[in-house]
Amino acid sequence: xxxxxxxxxxxxxxxxxxxxxxAQPTHAPVPGGVAVIALPAGTSHAEFLGNPVLITGxxxxxxxxxxxxxxxxxxxxxxxxxxxxIAFDVLEKNYLTERLIIPDNNKVTPPARDYDRIGRxxxxxxxxxxxxxxxxxxxxxxxxxxxxxxxxxSSPFGKRRILNDQPRSPHSGLDIAAPRGTPIKAAASGIxxxxxxxxxxGNTVLIDHGQGxxxxxxHLSKIEVELNASVEQGAVIGRVGQTxxxxxxHLHFSVNLNQARVDPALFLPSP
Numbered sequence: 256x257x258x259x260x261x262x263x264x265x266x267x268x269x270x271x272x273x274x275x276x277x278a279q280p281t282h283a284p285v286p287g288g289v290a291v292i293a294l295p296a297g298t299s300h301a302e303f304l305g306n307p308v309l310i311t312g313x314x315x316x317x318x319x320x321x322x323x324x325x326x327x328x329x330x331x332x333x334x335x336x337x338x339x340x341i342a343f344d345v346l347e348k349n350y351l352t353e354r355l356i357i358p359d360n361n362k363v364t365p366p367a368r369d370y371d372r373i374g375r376x377x378x379x380x381x382x383x384x385x386x387x388x389x390x391x392x393x394x395x396x397x398x399x400x401x402x403x404x405x406x407x408x409s410s411p412f413g414k415r416r417i418l419n420d421q422p423r424s425p426h427s428g429l430d431i432a433a434p435r436g437t438p439i440k441a442a443a444s445g446i447x448x449x450x451x452x453x454x455x456x457g458n459t460v461l462i463d464h465g466q467g468x469x470x471x472x473x474h475l476s477k478i479e480v481e482l483n484a485s486v487e488q489g490a491v492i493g494r495v496g497q498t499x500x501x502x503x504x505h506l507h508f509s510v511n512l513n514q515a516r517v518d519p520a521l522f523l524p525s526p
Contacts, residue, residue, distance in 0.1 A: 285348035307466070324516070355419075359500075372454050376455070386463065388466060397443050400443050428509030428516070441486045446485055456473040457475065462486065467514065470510055475496050
């Protein structure tokens with residue numbers, strides 16, 4: 256052992272203890288991605304496009320997790336602080352195109368009789384997506400997501416979708432195919448903020464993990480959690496189904512961050 260190596264190792268260990276590694280999503284500053292930005296010490300508030308962003312880590316080394324919407328144009332962007340701003344670049348990202356045939360064409364082009372229901376569904380879900388729970392600490396444990404269901408990735412995030420030859424919005428989540436009735440688990444601990452049978456999403460659960468980090472679980476055959484319940488990571492919240500606009504049984508899993516739908520794969524462990 257070289258002279259001083261033991262002391263250097265001890266000091267390094269002490270520094271690691273004082274500044275533990277913070278679990279965080281993969282840095283991917285692209286449309287539909289997440290920008291992971293180091294902040295000045297003591298920063299407790301930051302905004303992107305007027306929306307507050309999630310801040311995690313120790314006060315001496317805070318980190319902002321900035322969700323970037325799919326329709327964000329590539330180019331210069333900035334994170335606004337109480338005094339000043341941090342500039343960063345949104346990089347280009349190309350997503351694939353997917354063509355699907357939906358047996359029930361009313362789920363692609365809804366009749367007028369369903370407009371009111373669709374509007375109520377959207378309003379209820381948007382109230383959750385637009386919320387920002389400041390009294391929940393988003394720590395390393397919260398950000399270390401687990402995959403909510405065992406299955407095959409049948410459709411990744413971001414695909415440009417053409418349904419029954421009609422262009423529709425890009426795929427805003429991750430589809431995991433699994434047999435009907437397969438247990439679905441909460442990806443992280445949080446509070447159930449909405450449940451319901453929605454026109455497009457079918458049986459759905461939304462969980463608030465704090466500071467604008469919301470996960471959504473769609474097309475369930477059964478919901479097994481109550482509204483406003485606190486759930487721990489890994490708790491069974493429902494079962495895989497094929498309710499709503501689907502081609503087969505699967506879980507549509509989405510992640511909302513500062514009102515932007517971002518790629519859930521950035522939060523999940525590597526396959």
